Amino acid sequence: MPEMSPDTPDGESIRMHEQTGDLVVGLLVLVLGLVGLVLASGALDDGMYVFGLSLAGFAVVFDLGIVKRHFDRAEALSQSASSGQGGGHV
Numbered sequence: 001m002p003e004m005s006p007d008t009p010d011g012e013s014i015r016m017h018e019q020t021g022d023l024v025v026g027l028l029v030l031v032l033g034l035v036g037l038v039l040a041s042g043a044l045d046d047g048m049y050v051f052g053l054s055l056a057g058f059a060v061v062f063d064l065g066i067v068k069r070h071f072d073r074a075e076a077l078s079q080s081a082s083s084g085q086g087g088g089h090v
Contacts, residue, residue: 019070026066033059 036055043049 015073022066022070026063029059029062033063 033056036052036057036059038052040049040052040056043052
């Protein structure tokens with residue numbers, strides 16, 4: 001087995017960076033959703049109320065998409081590992 005240089009990330013390292021990025025983006029979108037709820041709760045006009053609720057709704061849908069993508073990746077990895085293909089695409 002050839003030695004990998006420290007500059008070349010392996011597949012596990014790349015997946016770890018993707019998961020960390022998803023976590024950071026998910027938390028930022030969560031904060032935006034909370035800001036949307038605060039905007040909606042203190043809104044004096046209909047436009048700001050709708051914008052705040054829309055921002056919160058977007059945050060919920062976006063974060064659910066991140067969770068779905070995480071479990072889809074985990075399922076694909078478990079299926080490829082159980083079929084003996086060393087981590088290929090499904």
